[in-house]
Amino acid sequence: METKIFKPDEVEAAAKLLRQGELVAFPTETVYGLGADATNEQAASNVYAAKGRPSDNPLIVTVSSIEMVERYAQPLSDKVKQLMAQFWPGSLTIVLPLKPGTLSKTVTGGLDTAAFRMPQNQVTLKLIATAGIPIVGPSANTSGKPSPTLAKHVYHDLNGKIAGIVDDGPTKVGVESTIIDMSVDVPTILRPGAVTVAELERVIGDVKADHHHVGANEIPKAPGMKYKHYAPSAQVEIVDQTADFAAAMQWAAQQDEAIGVMATDDVLTRLAIPQNVETYSLGQDIQSATHLLFAGLRHFDLESEVKVIFTEGFANTGLGAAYMNRLDKSAGGMHFLK
Known part of the structure; x- marks a missing residue:
């Protein structure tokens, strides 16, 4: 399979592939993500296979609206709504408790929570809205390698393994989103990113950080907590x-x-x-x-x-x-x- 490169004005063709269960990489303001229909268990499984990603490493669910989140998550708390109002669309991923049976364990890593993000990139927001489905969005690279900030990085790692790449040029931020766990009593940062602790605390008060390396028998709540990441050959x-x-x-x-x-x-x-x-x-x-x-x-x-x-x-x-x-x-x- 030859991986097709889509221009920003070709998102309808890319969205059609997503609806058909194919894998399509997409741009965000942070890094390029690898998209697949989050409601299609086989498509989500194919993401793990394409990346060589461990199956207990949960996938971020990327959305184009808060209404899309509400289809799957438990009712949103006031603090979650405040975070979404301040930082969405943007570089913040929010872990939320799920309604039972709404998303496959393949997506969640077997947990009853999922991490949701609405990126700032307008091309990707249009892609998701056109597809009409949330898409999983791990970084579009071979697992363990540096995350891709250009479409050519994605092509190098995944050509022949995915159907397409939507090329919107270089990303702006360059590292993945901040992940905050809002399924626990005290909001907890699981992965630092462009949205800082100080910015979060100005909106919702005290937060804590949990950057511990997850043990062999523990399922991580978010990407980047357990396995080797971001390593070049040197x-x-x-x-x-x-x-x-x-x-x-x-x-x-x-x-x-x-x-x-x-x-x-x-x-x-x-x-x-x-x-x-x-x-x-x-x-x-x-x-x-x-x-x-x-x-x-x-x-x-x-x-x-x-x-x-x-x-x-x-x-x-x-x-x-x-x-x-x-x-x-x-x-x-x-x-x-x-």
């Missing part, structure tokens, strides 16, 4: 300070193989770059770095043969919490030690 190492980068460059100069460096322009301009080191700019600050993180990892994965990628670390606060969450997982927790 080993990623986090570099915590500019001084550490200088030491990393000294180490790199002694190697016979190509080494990659991902850092902000301020760091890159201070470094003496050895000939065997290839650089990738993360821009000016945490906002640009978050936007470019997955694109940089994909660059080294697809277009280079580096063995190690030294990547700049940031303070684990605000948007930095989302950046460091993804970077730590791509590095397997490995930091460069002088």
Whole structure:
């Protein structure tokens, strides 16, 4: 099967494929998602197969309206309505208790909750509304690889495995949505993202965070809590300070193989770059770095043969919490030690 690329004005053809049970990747403001009819158990199963995704890793349900959520979720609380009013459409995924029997265990990972999101991308909102069904929306990549921020990333991983890709250019945010669990007594962030703790607390009061690594016999409530994620072929190492980068460059100069460096322009301009080191700019600050993180990892994965990628670390606060969450997982927790 050759995967077809759809332009933004061809969503009706892509929506028809979704209704027929086919898999179609779609753009969001965060990363590209892999869409399938969330009410079609076989289609949802095919998503796991295409990605090589463990079957107990639940799928996000992507919608075009709050009314679509209400078909499947228990009555929405006031706090949930406040979150939707403030952050939807946008980069916030909300875990909600389900009405019994409304969504397949294939979608929920066997849980009685599901994670819902209404993305900001207008092309995808039209795609879902035209299809008339909610669609599952995990990142459109091979499981464990960096999430795709361009249609070509999706094509590289999934060509021949899915029916189509709706190409709406590069994504704006670059890391996946914040996930907040509203099925528990105290709202709990399961995955940090573009919507920060401070922003959430301004709307609904206190929230807590649960970023623990889910055990082998535990079912995660949201993606990214259990399995290895975001890893390119090369080993990623986090570099915590500019001084550490200088030491990393000294180490790199002694190697016979190509080494990659991902850092902000301020760091890159201070470094003496050895000939065997290839650089990738993360821009000016945490906002640009978050936007470019997955694109940089994909660059080294697809277009280079580096063995190690030294990547700049940031303070684990605000948007930095989302950046460091993804970077730590791509590095397997490995930091460069002088």
